[in-house]
Every structure is written in C-alpha cells, then in structure tokens.
Amino acid sequence: MLQFFIVLYCFYLFFSLYTSFMQIGFVKENMKKRAIILDTKRYYEAANYSIEKEKLAIVSSFFDFIIFVFWIGFGLKFLDSFLSFESQILKAVVFINIFLILNYIFTLPFSIYQTFKLDKKYGFSNITSSLYIKDSIKTALLTIVFGSIVIAIVSYIILSFSYWWIWAFAFIFAVIILINMLYPVIRDKMFDKFEKLKDSELEEKINTLLKDVGFKSSGVFSVDASKRDNRLNAYFGGLGRTKRVVLFDTLVEKLTHGELLAVLGHELGHFKNGDILKNIGIMGFIMFIFFAIFGNLNEELFLRLGLNSEPASIIALFLIFSPALSFFLMPLISLISRHNEYAADSFGSKLTRKVDLVSALLKLANENKSFPYSHKIYIFFYFSHPPLIERFKELGYDVEKESFV
Incomplete structure (x- = not known):
C-alpha cells in the first residue's frame, strides 16, 4: 500500500507541474492577442501575474515533494x-502540532514571497509586516488551541471504537459545520473590523433584495479588507443565526449600487438553488471516502514507515496524503461548481x-487583474468558476x- 500512495503522490506532482507549464505557455501565447475584458495595461499585467504565480507554484510543488520525501523517508x-x-x-496532540508547525515553517518563505513580493508588485497586497505577524500569531494560536482539542477527540475515537x-x-x-457557522464571528472578533453599512440607501436596497428572495441574515456589513488586499469581493458568511452579508470596502468603493446588487443577486442565486447544502453534501461524501481509506490502512504500511498503527501516525498520514487524493477529485468538484456558477x-x-451584472464582472476582472484566457487542462483541474469569456457569452455579452447580442 505504501507504493500505491507514493505513486499517487508522484502522479499528483506530475499533473500539478504539467498543468502549470501548460498554463504558462498558453498565457504567453494569448497575451499577444488584442486585449479583451481588461484594459490594455491591466491585460498585460494580468498575464504577467498569472505567469509569475504559476512559476512560484512550480517551485512550491518541487519543495512540497522534498517535504513529502522528508516525512515519509525518515521524518515521521x-x-x-x-x-x-x-x-x-497526548502523544498524538504533541506529534501533530510539531508536524504542523514544521510544515508551516517549511512553507513560510513561499507565503512571504507571494504576499510581500509578488502581490505587492502587482498592486494587490497592502498588508504590513506587523499585521502579517499579528495575523500569523492569531492563526497559529487558534490552530494549536482548537486543533489540539480536535486531535485529542479524534485520537480518543480511534482508540475506543472498532469502526x-x-x-x-x-x-x-x-x-x-460549526466552523462555517462561527467563521464571520471569529473574523469579526480577531481579524477584521465589521461595520454596518454607512450608505443607508444601499443598505435599504440590499435588505429589499434579500427579503424578495427570502434570505434572512443578521445584517449587512462592510469589512476593512483593504488593509490587507485591494481585490474586490463579497460573501455570505455563517449559517443559521450567524448568517450575514459581507462586502469588502474595496467593493463598496468601486461598484455602483446597481452593480453591487447584481453581485449579491448572483450570490443569492447560490442560496436559492441550494448550492450551499449541495456543497456541504459533496464535501461530506468526499470526507467519508477519505476516512474510509485511512481508517482501513494495513499494518504493513506502518511497519515499512517504522511506525505503529496509532492515532499520531494515522492522523499524520491523513494530512500528508489528503492533498494528492483531493487533487484528483478536483475536476469533478470544479465541474459541479462551474455549473452552479452559470445558474447563479x-x-x-x-x-x-x-x-449591471456584466458591468460588475468587467470591473471585478479589471480590479482583480483576472487574465481572460486559460488552458483547458488548467480549467479542468482548478477552475471553480467558468472562464470569464464563457460567463459573458452565457449572459449574451460579446x-x-x-x-x-
């Protein structure tokens, strides 16, 4: 079984590298064309950003493979x-925390380069080093405290039940489910500053829109996302009573009322079509398969790694091999997601x-510097949203x- 997982990871590395190389070549070829969707300046910036991001992904993939060899070879x-x-x-809690901390340290240079070099170069990142450090410390504390509780309970379950x-x-x-429910509250208390919309006219229009669709929320909020990033975004956060409409301050600043309502109308389409519940169901099904696989590993696998079949090693192997398994399920998940986006x-x-929706998408593409062309194989694996050109075509915009038209 160890050979199977190693081969699986090697295939994962090969396909992730292949898709990146194909994407780079495709973008380079298409950046020679006349600019569409984006203005000329942003068109070339978006192309160059896409290329540099994939080059970073290639280096990161090789480094991830070195980390994989380290853990499988002798690290564990x-x-x-x-x-x-x-x-x-207790051993599982300490073991997994050390495992996670070391992985974080190993990959930290890539995160720093992405945030402070690449994203700042293309006008995305506004984050300061002090805020980055504060965010990292808060995230680490949340992970260690609540992660340790989760690890301890899972370890107890492993030791207590046959299945x-x-x-x-x-x-x-x-x-x-609980994390999704509490996400906006945690963001509000520890990371972001949520404020009620200052534009009372816009808030009234949004509330009318929500009422027409039957979407009940705890309010409409603006969040100070610009202190970290200039990209535009909006989302519905939380579940049940914690549901709220969250607009990035960058989005409120750049879009008209009509465009904002169109963006929210798209998100409400996901709500009305039951996409949130569908996504939860798909996620649950995939997780069940993963747990079934790692819950039935044979003793030979652990012996070949010099480990015992115990909570610490089982959880570690789950964390190491899950990305490879997830990668090969991504095309199916992405296909379903793209279908849902068209419907929304x-x-x-x-x-x-x-x-207004077309106008909003044009502004989002320009402000977020989203290059309109991508290779089919790249779309197949990574695109949770349809390519911009296809979205516009479905909306009847040439x-x-x-x-x-």
Whole structure:
C-alpha cells in the first residue's frame, strides 16, 4: 500500500507541474492577442501575474515533494522515536502540532514571497509586516488551541471504537459545520473590523433584495479588507443565526449600487438553488471516502514507515496524503461548481439587471487583474468558476464587440 500512495503522490506532482507549464505557455501565447475584458495595461499585467504565480507554484510543488520525501523517508519515524508519552492521546496532540508547525515553517518563505513580493508588485497586497505577524500569531494560536482539542477527540475515537473512522468522520464533519457557522464571528472578533453599512440607501436596497428572495441574515456589513488586499469581493458568511452579508470596502468603493446588487443577486442565486447544502453534501461524501481509506490502512504500511498503527501516525498520514487524493477529485468538484456558477449568474441577471451584472464582472476582472484566457487542462483541474469569456457569452455579452447580442 505504501507504493500505491507514493505513486499517487508522484502522479499528483506530475499533473500539478504539467498543468502549470501548460498554463504558462498558453498565457504567453494569448497575451499577444488584442486585449479583451481588461484594459490594455491591466491585460498585460494580468498575464504577467498569472505567469509569475504559476512559476512560484512550480517551485512550491518541487519543495512540497522534498517535504513529502522528508516525512515519509525518515521524518515521521524520527519524530515518533523522539516523543515518549504513556498517553497515546497526548502523544498524538504533541506529534501533530510539531508536524504542523514544521510544515508551516517549511512553507513560510513561499507565503512571504507571494504576499510581500509578488502581490505587492502587482498592486494587490497592502498588508504590513506587523499585521502579517499579528495575523500569523492569531492563526497559529487558534490552530494549536482548537486543533489540539480536535486531535485529542479524534485520537480518543480511534482508540475506543472498532469502526472508528465512521465516528471520526461524523465528528469532523460536525466541526466543519460549526466552523462555517462561527467563521464571520471569529473574523469579526480577531481579524477584521465589521461595520454596518454607512450608505443607508444601499443598505435599504440590499435588505429589499434579500427579503424578495427570502434570505434572512443578521445584517449587512462592510469589512476593512483593504488593509490587507485591494481585490474586490463579497460573501455570505455563517449559517443559521450567524448568517450575514459581507462586502469588502474595496467593493463598496468601486461598484455602483446597481452593480453591487447584481453581485449579491448572483450570490443569492447560490442560496436559492441550494448550492450551499449541495456543497456541504459533496464535501461530506468526499470526507467519508477519505476516512474510509485511512481508517482501513494495513499494518504493513506502518511497519515499512517504522511506525505503529496509532492515532499520531494515522492522523499524520491523513494530512500528508489528503492533498494528492483531493487533487484528483478536483475536476469533478470544479465541474459541479462551474455549473452552479452559470445558474447563479442566470438567477442574478434576472433578479437585478443583466447589464449591471456584466458591468460588475468587467470591473471585478479589471480590479482583480483576472487574465481572460486559460488552458483547458488548467480549467479542468482548478477552475471553480467558468472562464470569464464563457460567463459573458452565457449572459449574451460579446467581449469582442463589447456589446450584448
């Protein structure tokens, strides 16, 4: 079984590198064309940003493979021999925390380069080094404190039940639902500054729109996203009573009322079409498969790695191999997601005005510097949203003529 996982990871590395190289070549070829969707200056900036981002992804993939070899080759075995606890639950908590901290340190240079070099070069990142450090410390504390609790409970389940993976899946799935419910509250208390919209006219229009669709929320908020990034975005956060409409301050600044309502109309399309519940169901199904796989690993795999079949090693292997398994499921997930995006566009264009949705998408593309062309294989694996050209085509907007047809 170890050979299977190693081969799987090698395929994962090959395909991730292949898609990046194909994307770079495709973007270079298409940046020679006349600019569409974006203005000429942003068109070339978007192309160059896409290329540089993929080059960074290539280097990162090679480095991830080195980390993978390190852990599989001797890292897990060394860490296991280094830790000696009578309690397997305590050992698992310490083992996984060290594993996560080391992985964070290994990959930190790529995060710093992306944030302070690449994103600043193209006018995205506004974050200061002090805010970056504060965010990192807060994230680390949340991960260690709440992650340790989760690890301890999963370890207890592994030690207590024959078919532990079923119960562990149920617990983790419940935790994910809880995190989604509390996400906006955590962001509000620890990271972002949420404020009620100062534009009372806009707030009234949004509330009317929400009422027409039957979407109940705890309010409409603006968040100070610009202190970190200049990209435009909006989302519906939370579940149940914690649901709220969140608009990035950059979005409120750049879009007209009609365009903002069109963007929210698109998001409401996801709500009306039940996409949130569908996504939760798909996520749960995939997680169940993962837990079934890692809940039935044979003893030979652990012996070949010099480990015992115990909570610490089981959870570590889950964390190491899950990205490779997820990668090969991404095309199916992305296909479903793209279908949902088309349906949300259709709903939003009817709920508000098609011309406002098109105008909003054009502004989003320009401000976020989204290059309009991508290789089919790259779209197949990574695109959760349809390519911009296809979205406009479905909305009846000809990007070449810059008019509706």
